[in-house]
Amino acid sequence: MEMQRQLLSGNEAIGRGAIEAGISLAVGYPGTPSTEIIEYLARHFSGQAMWAANEKVALEMAIGATYAGKRALCTMKHVGLNVALDPLMTAAYLGVKAGLVVIVADDPGAYSSQNEQDTRYLVNFAKIPCLEPSDSQEAKDMVIKAFDLSERFGLPVIVRSVTRVSHSYSPVIINEPKHENPTRIIKDPPTMIAVPSHVIACHKRLNEKQPKLIEWSNESGLNQIFKKRGQKKGIITCGVAYAYAAEFSDDFAILKIGAYPFDERIIKTFIRGLDEIWILEEGYPFIEDIALKYSKKIKGRRSGHIDMEGELGTEALRRHLIPNYSIPTIQLDAPLPGRPPVMCQGCPHREFYKSLNEAKPTFVAGDIGCYTLGAAPPLKALDTCLCMGASISKAAGMSLQGVNGVVAVIGDSTFIHSGITSLISAVYNKANILVAILDNSAVAMTGHQPTPATGVTAKGEEGGKIDLVELCKACGVDSIEVFSPYEDKEKNTATIKDKLNSKGVHVVISKAPCILSARKKKA
């Protein structure tokens, strides 16, 4: 067969790698920058590729697939791993019975996220291995390696991507897919049932795997030293930062870390004879803190040379390493106006927020999605935004302190992700709040993925359909009303006002399709 090459994004390459590794299930929850992995698989994988209600559910489904002897891929963004951490931690104790790879895409610089946390700390916490690619080809290769690694050690394996890997295109060599594993139902209570009597033994097995993991990473060839005779300066790097560091490979020796946990002796070997050592890693100073044990000459974040916050980009290193570094300055007589993201022209959320503002609520707790943009001027409709599903719980917490007129604003997908349990808790504890579910029938911000409320699957096929009204009723809310944000806005305002001044948990569903998907359908 002629060698076939394709131009793939990191996310597409991860999807391709999973196909070549012979997966039987791919499951995730949308979240920038991880979303396109499941989207790619929904289009190109003949097997199962699907969205779950949230990341915890996705990981548990993937673990279930491994109990049938199948390989499973699970995808999420960095903050999604917080939601899925519960099953991950104990899955590491129990171990897995077939390949389980979790892709976690970090967002350094928080281009589309509520924080810029570094997944490697959670990997360390869970005592499991992690591979970190620097471009699309490595992303594909490492996903395949991760499945082999997972089965060899019986552990879930994380592949850490970042925005600039997931959303960067580069050429990838395409290979033949491996066959899927046959179905075999596995039962083994001591390694499948996490009860106190099994835990210590499980933990001991997990700890016993640690030195073997380091042996594996030593032999994997993924932690590499590129050093020429006589080089006195070096850079220790990993992931996409390797691509920035490699621009200096003529003058600098490079240690590239691709597999965690790694043998710390490789750092000792690398820095021997070097006068100047830089650490370049996207995220927090994870490798740097290890390297600092072996040398005081380290330059990086801890030394103040590189910012502790934000994306590294190309300049973090260039400004220090290029002699007479200067960049062109733009001469301006007045500051340039910024251009923050805004809600689209004709967006149904805008119309809802206008009605909400008219009703003059005391406090509005927001959530994660396009509608978070309602916090910006001129609407200034939100007072807080924290994490997925938190709007309803925060509103309830405030209300229970005697504050009246508190509103929670949450999207349809976020409500399903983690708003339902918050709503139940609010009803149970007799909060007095209004919950506004902005139902645009899509996960709009991440690119219009379908939700369980649309009854359409990731592959565009017919799935089960969740009725939000019936769901809220079953949660025991005091009233529920559905309106279109475009029609009869005065009445909408009156409805909101009325519910704001009533005791109990009330729900309004502002229902209108996302204007972008509506326009697409028309075209």
Next chain:
Amino acid sequence: MDTVSVLFAGVGGQGIVLASKILALSAFLNGMMVKESELHGMAQRGGSVVSHVRFGSKVFSPLIPLGTADILVSLEKLEGLRYLNFLKKDGKVIFNENTTVPSTVNPDTGLIYPDDAGDKIKAMNYEIIPINAKEIAKEVGNMKVENIAVLGLLSRYLQIPEDVWKEAISKAVPQKTVEVNLLAFKKGRDLNIN
């Protein structure tokens, strides 16, 4: 190194991601190493957007270092001015005459839209190649192909054969819009510049 770097700047929704993808695909189909980096999600909702494309025999960083881009493709005037510091000293600006006033320009902020962005760029001694791509989009009867008309003009300054561009466009745009996109590309490529 022979790496060519092209930065696309504009407003989310203008088709920056598609345009940069088509350039990356053209370079790839032409047998070169290429890396392209773009942003999705929150960043795309009408905000300021950039995409990086680098190609040649060897490419490491997917991001263009400041002050090294060979060409800045400015789909919107203010955004072109904003990202000018990516351009190298003798770099070119493909300058689309599009004005999209951001929400921050209002009496409360006192910020002013730089209508003279083009003059400012010229005053800094950069070569500017103007295009009114909206007019071309109007002519061919599809307002969505503004970005492809700009690509047409860009293609004149890159060593990639026209046929390869056409192949890339045909692969990247929806099947039923291939023809109108190719027409917009041609009109951009054949634009009369004085």
